Amino acid sequence: xxLTELRYVVALAQQRHFGRAAEHCHVSQPTLSIAIKKLxxxxxxxxxxxxxxxxxxxxxxxxxxxxxxxxxxxxxxxxQLAAGGRDQLTGPLRVGAxxxxxxxxxxxxxxxxxxxxxxxxxxxxxxYTARLRERLRQGELDAALVALPFEEPGLVTxxxxxxPFVVVMPSSHPWTEKTLIDANxxxxxxxxxxxxxxxxxxxILAACPACAEGLDTQSLTQTVEGTSLETxxxxxxxxxxxxxxxxxxxxxxxxAQRLVAIRRFAAPEPQRRVALAWRVSFPRPQAIExxxxxxxxxxxxxxxxxxx
Numbered sequence: 001x002x003l004t005e006l007r008y009v010v011a012l013a014q015q016r017h018f019g020r021a022a023e024h025c026h027v028s029q030p031t032l033s034i035a036i037k038k039l040x041x042x043x044x045x046x047x048x049x050x051x052x053x054x055x056x057x058x059x060x061x062x063x064x065x066x067x068x069x070x071x072x073x074x075x076x077x078x079x080q081l082a083a084g085g086r087d088q089l090t091g092p093l094r095v096g097a098x099x100x101x102x103x104x105x106x107x108x109x110x111x112x113x114x115x116x117x118x119x120x121x122x123x124x125x126x127x128y129t130a131r132l133r134e135r136l137r138q139g140e141l142d143a144a145l146v147a148l149p150f151e152e153p154g155l156v157t158x159x160x161x162x163x164p165f166v167v168v169m170p171s172s173h174p175w176t177e178k179t180l181i182d183a184n185x186x187x188x189x190x191x192x193x194x195x196x197x198x199x200x201x202x203x204i205l206a207a208c209p210a211c212a213e214g215l216d217t218q219s220l221t222q223t224v225e226g227t228s229l230e231t232x233x234x235x236x237x238x239x240x241x242x243x244x245x246x247x248x249x250x251x252x253x254x255x256a257q258r259l260v261a262i263r264r265f266a267a268p269e270p271q272r273r274v275a276l277a278w279r280v281s282f283p284r285p286q287a288i289e290x291x292x293x294x295x296x297x298x299x300x301x302x303x304x305x306x307x308x
Contacts, residue, residue, distance in 0.1 A: 001039060001042060001043075003071075003072065003075060004035065005035050005036070005038065005039045006039075006068040006071060006072055007025060007072060008021065008025055008027075008032050008035050008036055008039075009036055009039060009047060009064070009065060009068055010065055010068050010069055010072060010138075011024045011025050011032075012032070012036060012048065012055065013048075013057055013061070013065040016054045016055055016056065017054055017055065018032060018033055018055065036048070043064070045058070045060050045061075045064075046058050046060075046061070047060070047061035047064055047065070048061055069138055069139075072139065073138070073139040073281075076139050077139075077281055077282075077283055087119070088284040088285070088286035088287050089116075089117040089119060089120045089286060089287060089290055090119040090120060091119070091120060092120070092121050092122070092123050093120050093121070093122055093123070093142050093143070093284075093287050093291065094122075094123045094125075094140070094141045094142045094143075095122050095123070095124050095125075095141065095142065095143050095144065095145070095291065096124070096125045096126070096127055096132045096135060096136075096141045096143075096144040096145070097124070097125075097126055097132075097144065097145040097146075098126070098127070098128065098129055098132065098145065098146055098147065098199065098200075099126050099127070099128070099198065099228065099229075100147075100194075100198065100199075100200045100229055100246055100249065101145050101146075101147075101246075101248075101274060102124070102125075102126035102145070103126070103229075103230070103249075104246070104248040104249050104300070105145065105248065105295065105298065105300065106122075106124055108298035108299055108300060109122070109294055109295055109298045110122055110124075112294040112295075112297050112298040112299075113290065113291065113294035115294075116290050116293065116294050117287070117290045117294075120287060120290070125141070128197055128198070128199075129146055129147070129150065129199050132144040132146060132277075133146075133150070133152055133155075136152070136155055136277060136278065136279060137152060137154065137155065137279075139279070142278060142279075142282060142284070142287070143276055143277065143278040143282075143288060143291060144276070144277045144278070145160075145274060145275070145276060145277075145295075146199075146274070146275055146277055147199050147200070147203065147272045147273065147274055147275070148272070148273045148274075148275050150275060150277055152277075154279060154280055154281070155277050155278065155279055155280065156277070156278060156279075156280050157275040157276065157277045158275055158276045158277075158288075158292065159273050159274075159275045159306050160274050160275055160276055160292065160295055160296065160305070160306060161273075161274055161295075161296065161300070161303040161304055161305045161306055162271050162272070162273050162274075162303065162304040162306065163246050163247050163248060163271055163272050163273075163274055163300075163302065163303050163304075164246075164247050164264065164265070164269050164270070164271040164302060164304075165203075165204070165207065165244050165245065165246060165247070165265060165269070165270045165271060165272070166244070166245055166246075166247055166250045166262050166263065166264055166265070166302075167181045167186075167242060167243075167244055167262070167263045167264075167265065168232075168233065168236050168242065168243050168244070168245050168250060168260050168261070168262055169236065169242040169260065169261050169262075169263070170236060170237070170239050170242075170259065170260060170261070171258065171259055171260055171261045172239075173242065173261065175242070175261075175263060176261045176263075178263060179263070179264075180263065180264055180265060180266040181263050181264070181265050181266060182265075182266050183207050183208045183265055183266070183270055184208060184209075184210050186208045186210070186211050186242070186244070187208060187210035187211045189241060189242050190240065190241030190242065191211060191241060191242060191243070191244075192232045192235050192236060192240060192241045192242065192243040193232070193243070193244075194227075194228070194229070194232070195227065200229075200246070200272075203270070203272055204244050204270075206270075207244075207265075207270030208270075229245055229246075229249050232245070233245070233249075233260070236259075236260050237259040237260050244270075246272065247301060247302025247303065248300045248301060248302060248303065250262050250301075250302070251301055273306075274303075276288070276291065276292055276295070
């Protein structure tokens with residue numbers, strides 16, 4: 001049994017396809033297939049059920065893959081402990097963020113972190129909360145930026161800042177005469193929202209209970225779904241309706257003061273709390289602290305930093 005064989009088994013469990021798993025591991029499919037069959041023969045049990053189009057884990061295979069993931073994470077921890085003993089701020093840091101944070105934070109964060117830790121480049125990705133949770137747990141990410149609540153055994157979270165939501169509307173909309181917008185008034189408008197699966201959509205519906213009721217009863221004037229915050233912004237600029245954005249995303253567009261207008265909510269102002277999450281066992285606490293400080297120093301507009 002080798003670490004390479006364990007990596008192949010974990011990759012196949014994740015990809016559920018020999019070709020994709022081999023590509024993920026940067027080896028040929030026959031190499032991966034032979035290694036997994038060798039491990040199955042050594043253990044004396046089948047780990048996978050092989051079908052024509054995909055594969056699935058056997059019950060014992062599920063337990064073995066879980067243990068293999070822990071072994072690989074422990075090996076990675078040993079490597080990072082050794083590297084951290086030399087300098088915790090040297091070497092790549094793998095950081096993920098949900099889709100409604102990453103595009104607006106990373107352009108500010110990367111230069112801010114480079115000033116603090118020039119030998120620690122960021123390997124970044126954007127994903128859904130559930131996927132970031134899984135990748136953190138499996139050791140494929142070192143840290144992630146998420147919106148609370150976010151709980152997972154073995155992971156720790158540190159709140160960073162509160163971020164208010166704002167209303168974005170066409171510049172010709174009657175609400176441009178208002179200073180503040182009542183959240184419950186959203187239910188009477190053509191509301192543009194992200195599709196199911198985005199935590200930001202859930203947060204908007206929590207801020208406007210009447211909107212959630214409208215989705216159930218189809219009493220909203222109109223509800224249109226977009227695939228990203230930028231798509232929603234484009235639809236607002238074209239006159240399709242209004243939307244709600246996090247404050248950090250509201251000003252990052254070429255339509256400002258021309259085709260769209262931005263207004264704050266009346267109290268109680270809806271907002272989200274953004275946090276940094278990482279594994280309890282992650283061996284580079286100085287890297288996490290450097291990341292935290294760089295985020296708070298990155299000049300994000302509209303946020304309310306939280307003290308430790």
